[in-house]
Amino acid sequence: MQDTKERIVSLADQLIKSRGYNAFSYKDISDPLEIKNAAIHYHFPTKTDLGMAVIDVEMQHFMAGTGKLAAQPEDKQLKFLFDTFSKKHKEGLVCLMGSLSPDYDTLPEPLQDKISGLSAAILEWTTGCLERGREKGLFRFEGEASDRALLVISNLLASLLLSRVMGSKVFGRITHQLLRDLGAGK
Amino acid sequence: MQDTKERIVSLADQLIKSRGYNAFSYKDISDPLEIKNAAIHYHFPTKTDLGMAVIDVEMQHFMAGTGKLAAQPEDKQLKFLFDTFSKKHKEGLVCLMGSLSPDYDTLPEPLQDKISGLSAAILEWTTGCLERGREKGLFRFEGEASDRALLVISNLLASLLLSRVMGSKVFGRITHQLLRDLGAGK
């Protein structure tokens, strides 16, 4: 039954994005799934193994999602990124990197490396999207595309975090301003 | 000896900003200060009390710092905000809100309220700064000053988080782009 394994990863993913890596335990997973904590250790011997699996799945989803859109115009592609974050916002979650980066120094090295890998992939993709979009006249902005991509990611990440602290309207205010700065939808 | 009490808060502040609220324990404070954990409980009966004290001190520092600059031109005032974050960046720390917001939902309500209060104060101050600065021609940007202030705070917060994950150069790249977007120093 691959089913249990997938449910464990899925719940762990949600827990990381809602409460943070250091604030959830195997009990938070075993209780709702009505299994014993040892069942989780059977699939994922250590919490690090589970964390790795969560990031692997996130990476796979990202690759699959962007892969499907590769032929679309860049403004549509960028919308995919914004929609991904918008969905998390509606669920009251933050993004993986937003959740894991404050705890980064407390995480085991293999986990750190996976997180860095994921962030590099997202930055690379966003950079390419903005770069090509600007050439086509879909976006208008100054400076290096990679710097602008960093700004976009930085804002999306923080908008989810700040929504929690400052109220949910913050997400829309930040993303709206962000899109305006890119000269998108113009 | 008020000294011990202050050292406890100061260390707790550093621990929150380096490892996160849920990832530090009283032992991380009692060991370096060479006191017993009960000594911390004497000053701060619960971890929540300690967390509250950390935020209180942060708020006091913010009020004192901005208060001193009230007569200065707005671009200098904004520089104070950037310098505050730059200092944290050099120390490898993130800001309080960056550290506490992912764990927000796991925190006791009084702590949540204090964090929200602090964030509101920072947003209010930044909004005023940008607003008056734009009127004087020190800044140039579109949209509501409060939305732009949100963007500034969002980027500063995220730049510290992302520096950990993506490498320390990220901080400078984000802040540089941010200042350019405000038409500052021009």
Next chain:
DNA sequence: TTGTATACTTACTTACAAGTAAGTAATTTT
């Protein structure tokens, strides 16, 4: 039909975080 792999459970161990109760030494107040 016996054996082996899979997916668990039962029942632990170890470690440590958070908090408390009672005691003590030094200072300060009356």
Next chain:
DNA sequence: AAAATTACTTACTTGTAAGTAAGTATACAA
């Protein structure tokens, strides 16, 4: 000089997180 307050320590308790060793039920394979 006695009493009270301050700032701790000693020595706990309770709870929980992470992990493990050994056993069991089921399926499927040789």
